[in-house]
Amino acid sequence: MLIEAQDISVAIGGRSVLKKETLRCKPGIMTALIGPSGCGKTTLLHCLGLLLPVDEGNITINGHNVTRYKTAERRRFWRDHAAFVLQDYGIMDEDTVSFNVTMQTSVLGQHVSGNKEKLAQALKQTGLEGRENELAGRLSGGEKQRLALSRAIYKDANILFVDEPTASLDAANRKMVIDLFADFANHGRTVIVSTHDSDMIKACSAQHEVGRNNLQ
Template sequence: MLIEAQGISVAIGGGIVLDDESLRCKTGIMTALVGASGSGKTTLLHCLGLLLPVDKGSILIDGNDVTRYSAAARRRFWRDHAAFVLQDYGIMDEESVAFNVTMQASFIGKRVSGNKERLKQSLEQTGLKNRGNELAGHLSGGEKQRLALSRAIYKDANILFVDEPTASLDATNRRMVIELLADFTARGRTVIVSTHDSEMIAACGAIHQIGSSNSSH
């Protein structure tokens, strides 16, 4: 899916965070949102993912203006098309690894439900094979990041929004996360990454510098 921002501006607390930003994030290309700390990378990512409204400009998905989507329409977009990997991982520590992937459980006995084969494959791809029954709280930071990616792989979302995926990771986990994102992109998905990591940026096919209103390929 093609995600576009056309001249969007956002002010928070009286200060301008984004000023007339425009970019195109194409299918099958991983796009890096880059800029100095505090430049608005995460804000732009949240606007593109319809998590944050814009004050001016438009957000388009496959040419359709979604800027003023209703709350119900945004929920449908998140449910049917989008997956998010945010800085806090969005992991429920008190639940099992498997539940954190499928987000489904039976009412009786709280057994994890969902597509067992897809669950197995998503855990294998992220290096978490045979760890489905463990509590997510027992995982390291890098493993939680991979668990969040496992959830996105399981969902098979069209668009993946990722915020600083390699921050605070060791070299092994950093490489694994970058490879997972590249593989996800190669399957014809749209991947948008907010990052300051030069290794992550190098793996992206397009780079948008905050404040420049253009992307390089």
């Protein structure tokens, strides 16, 4: 899915965070949102993911204006098309790996439901096969990043929004996570990454420097 932002601006607490940001994020590649700390990378990512409203400008997805989506419309977008890998992983530590992927339980709330074949395939692709019944809280930081990606693979998300995915990872896990995101994009999905990691940036086919319009 093609995501476009045209002259979007955001102010938080009376302070301008984004000013007339314009970019295109194409399917099939990873787009990096880059810039120094505090420039608004995460804010821009949240706007593109419809987590945060914009004060000015427009956001379109496949040419359809989604800027003023109401709550129900945003929820449908998140349910049907989008997945998020956030800095805190968005993982529920007290639940199992399986539940964190499928987000579904049986009627009695005791067993993970959903498509077991799809679950197994998603975990295999991210190197977590055979760990369905482990508590997510026991996973390492790199494994939690991969678990969040397993969720996106399971739901067959069209768009993946990623915030500083390699910030706390060692070299081996960093490479594995970057390669997994690249493979996800290579299957025709749109991947947008907020990052300051040079290796992550090099893996992205497109870069957008956030905050250039704020420079004097």
